[in-house]
Amino acid sequence: MQRPLLATLDFAWHLGHSSGLRKKRLQPKLASSLNAYSQLPLCGSKDFKPTGTPRTNLVDAADNEDKEITFRCWVGNARVQSAKLAFLTLRQGLHTVQAVVAVSETLSKQMVKFCGSVSTESTLVVAGLVKRVQEPIKSATIKDFEIHVQKLFIEVKAEVPLPLQVEDAERPLPNDTVVDEEQTQEEGGERPLVSLNTRLNNRTLDLRAKINQSIFVVKSGVCALFQEFLSKKGFVLVHTPKILGAASEGGANVFELKVMEIGPVFRAENSNTTRHLTEFTGLDLEMEFQENYHEVMGVLEDLMLFIFGELNARYKKETELIRGVYHVEDFKLPESGKVPRIPFQVGIKMLREAGEELGDYDDLTTPQEKLLGRLVLEKYNSDFYTLDQFPLSIRPAYTMISPIDPSLSNSYDMFMRGQEICSGAQRIHDSALLAEQMRKHDPPIDPTGAETKDYVDCFKYGCPPHAGGGFGLERIVQFWLGLPNIRMCSLFPRDPQRVAP
Structure with missing residues (x-):
């Protein structure tokens, strides 16, 4: 996913069956938010019209300060801070960024709740503003900027629970393991270190680290x-x-x-x-x-x-x-x-x-x-x-x-x-010397045998x-x-x- 193949999806497709009358009855903020978040139909399973929206790699986020970018990513984690605020860590290849979802004139509490409850490792398509932060963000590789989410769509939802947490795959192997299934407690009583066998048994998740x-x-x-x-x-x-x-x-x-x-x-x-x-x-x-x-x-x-x-x-x-x-x-x-x-x-x-x-x-x-x-x-x-x-x-x-x-x-x-x-x-x-050395070898090798004759003969023609x-x-x-x-x-x-x- 370092250079993701970004699918072109019509974000409005899933609203196509909603009646105009129903939209008129909704509060303006909620009606606006409904167009900004949902789980998308499986890519390729429905006919759709490409949006042509340019996609951005997270590594280039700093070049788009105060601009809205659209990108695909995995969810590192998501948490609801309050009814009006949620934070997500989004990952794309080697890069992670903090994303903020906050209630506003166009974003509802329902959207905050939806975004803050997305399951870890789900695949998302996100549109948001790139904003500079006052203090470096320690939990992300992109430390000077964060994403203020405007739209968030679940492209593929990950199951819960996961057999391996990607954040555990970022940590070192236990010191005493080669292929041991046991999990060893990390020094200081923190989370257990995951064994190599567990990681290799779930290699597709492990490789996301x-x-x-x-x-x-x-x-x-x-x-x-x-x-x-x-x-x-x-x-x-x-x-x-x-x-x-x-x-x-x-x-x-x-x-x-x-x-x-x-x-x-x-x-x-x-x-x-x-x-x-x-x-x-x-x-x-x-x-x-x-x-x-x-x-x-x-x-x-x-x-x-x-x-x-x-x-x-x-x-x-x-x-x-x-x-x-x-x-x-x-x-x-x-x-x-x-x-x-x-x-x-x-x-x-x-x-x-x-x-x-x-x-x-x-x-x-x-x-x-x-x-x-x-x-x-x-x-x-x-x-x-x-x-x-x-x-x-x-x-x-x-x-x-x-x-x-x-x-x-x-x-x-x-x-x-x-x-x-x-x-x-x-x-x-030299074929003669080679044959001699093969016969002297321990155990001896027959230079005229079916397994070796072609190799020995090729040195008869001037090598x-x-x-x-x-x-x-x-x-x-x-x-x-x-x-x-x-x-x-x-x-x-x-x-x-x-x-x-």
């Missing part, structure tokens, strides 16, 4: 910035097939030039954590390089620095709103503009010095990744860094062996706030050296904003326990 709308504005921005940066670098957007005749590590791996893709990724693992989804959106790219795979790492790092910088510039309001709810610190980036690039073995050394016990070629656990993130932040003052030269044994079979140490590989991961957002590598581009990586879109959004659960970053999340709504 400003904080959730802001999340998806930022998410949309990350996608747009990803494509903007790479398009300027000459990348071509492709759409690889998702239905394959065999298992695949990634569809983009067979391309030879600069390609990128934004598409769904499905994870066949029983991962019930705050950073895993069964279905997520992948931001993938693959490109050839001239001499060293670090050329590709540089593109990936520059890409993320561009995204971070533009998120700060273009989506500052949404970012600050969300971080303010969860009291999250700003995302720190290196002042030099150079991303910390840490060899895996150096990372192991840093963890050992911090008291961790692990071998030279052990994979990092999630707690160890988070600890390393804190150590990097302390040393480099950066929440974003790259870990390079992973052990070969923990990477896919198509990963190029390191020329420095055959136990290592030309592969890398990228991290935000100590958690992985990207995994990438130089791919083996240049190439590398790439895949980002998890929801993780980027989660860690940028500092959200406690990745499910908040998926419109209708799918995990091992949830396939609806």
